[in-house]
Amino acid sequence: MGSKFIRAMLASFAVLGIALAACSSDDTSSAGSATLKDVTDRGVLNCGVKDSQPGFGFMTPSGVMEGNDVEYCKAIAAAVLGDASKVKYVPASASARFDILAAKEIDVLIRTTTWTASRDINLKTTFAHTTFYDGQGMMVKANSKFGKTSDLNGATICVTTGTTTEQNLEDFFADRGLAYTALAVANDAESQAAFLQDRCDGWTGDKSNLAGQRSAYPVDGGGPAALRVLPDTLSKEPLGPVTREDDALWSQIVDWVVLGTILAEEFGVDSSNVAAQSANPKNKDVARLLGAGAEPTEFNLGISATFMQDVISQVGNFGEIYAKTIEPIGLARAGSLNASWKDGGLIYAPPMR
Numbered sequence: 001m002g003s004k005f006i007r008a009m010l011a012s013f014a015v016l017g018i019a020l021a022a023c024s025s026d027d028t029s030s031a032g033s034a035t036l037k038d039v040t041d042r043g044v045l046n047c048g049v050k051d052s053q054p055g056f057g058f059m060t061p062s063g064v065m066e067g068n069d070v071e072y073c074k075a076i077a078a079a080v081l082g083d084a085s086k087v088k089y090v091p092a093s094a095s096a097r098f099d100i101l102a103a104k105e106i107d108v109l110i111r112t113t114t115w116t117a118s119r120d121i122n123l124k125t126t127f128a129h130t131t132f133y134d135g136q137g138m139m140v141k142a143n144s145k146f147g148k149t150s151d152l153n154g155a156t157i158c159v160t161t162g163t164t165t166e167q168n169l170e171d172f173f174a175d176r177g178l179a180y181t182a183l184a185v186a187n188d189a190e191s192q193a194a195f196l197q198d199r200c201d202g203w204t205g206d207k208s209n210l211a212g213q214r215s216a217y218p219v220d221g222g223g224p225a226a227l228r229v230l231p232d233t234l235s236k237e238p239l240g241p242v243t244r245e246d247d248a249l250w251s252q253i254v255d256w257v258v259l260g261t262i263l264a265e266e267f268g269v270d271s272s273n274v275a276a277q278s279a280n281p282k283n284k285d286v287a288r289l290l291g292a293g294a295e296p297t298e299f300n301l302g303i304s305a306t307f308m309q310d311v312i313s314q315v316g317n318f319g320e321i322y323a324k325t326i327e328p329i330g331l332a333r334a335g336s337l338n339a340s341w342k343d344g345g346l347i348y349a350p351p352m353r
């Protein structure tokens, strides 16, 4: 055989190989996760949260943690440990959150944290899919003259340090040639105190935060009716769980828990029917999601193939979680960015197959 012929044969095998690889099922990683091992050895998930924001991360006067971020801590514990209650909630301040994640004081940060390039790249983190599409807003006294954010030219504005909020505020005013005085606060309690004392004309933050803080504004300050959130939105704030980028498998576990809740809603699987669907899945999509059926699909995440059964039965699907945590603070899902893609929103998950 001439060398020309052999080269042609080898080339065609190579093309065939690439074609076969492209058509075969995806390769899956079997490398372990140090964080997964830590969590399973400990028997508890250390979840960095906020404890002062109704709807997202809030400790009730009776000491119960609740909110959308808190539900995702529970969902990860259910997926990994089979028990949504096995969570240690670690309060993470706006300014210390990335340090405590890097220092491994927490396994995951779920604290109204915006996905940005500098956090993703420079802080060596990985963001899971967004659990809430937010945007920055401005809250003022209901009886003030302000109708839109740019009306606050020359005003004093309360803003939390260590946030995207303070950067966006600076950009917004600078881009318009407007001036403001920042009253830097460390947390929501300080913002509220400053507002009650009339030390700020504006209170800026994620709209989800403003809705929660408004709902909890003290009666002696006039209650929620004393405050008004201006209609404009200053920025994009996609919020979601954050992990260290050096543990790719752990990041995938966290991400597929989020995506699993989105798919469950899309497939009509919820906490009331997950047991029946696990015993007798209505189609192959549901069987793969629940690790059910005669030959359950194995995704090699290093956790039980039935992890989404635990998540959905103990915590719920995306819509159930939203309804019990965010609807009560007055942020309707319908017509918002947080509606399902089937309803014109951005909540969309890739296929689980």
Ligand SMILES: N[C@@H](CCC(=O)N[C@@H](CS)C(=O)NCC(=O)O)C(=O)O
Binding pocket: 050, 052, 093, 094, 095, 111, 112, 113, 114, 160, 162, 163, 164, 165, 186, 187, 188, 204, 205, 206, 209, 237, 239
């Ligand atoms: N999503 C933004 C803002 C999150 C945030 O920290 N918000 C402020 C209020 S807008 C806050 O939580 N302050 C209260 C606290 O740190 O306890 C980010 O990731 O930087």
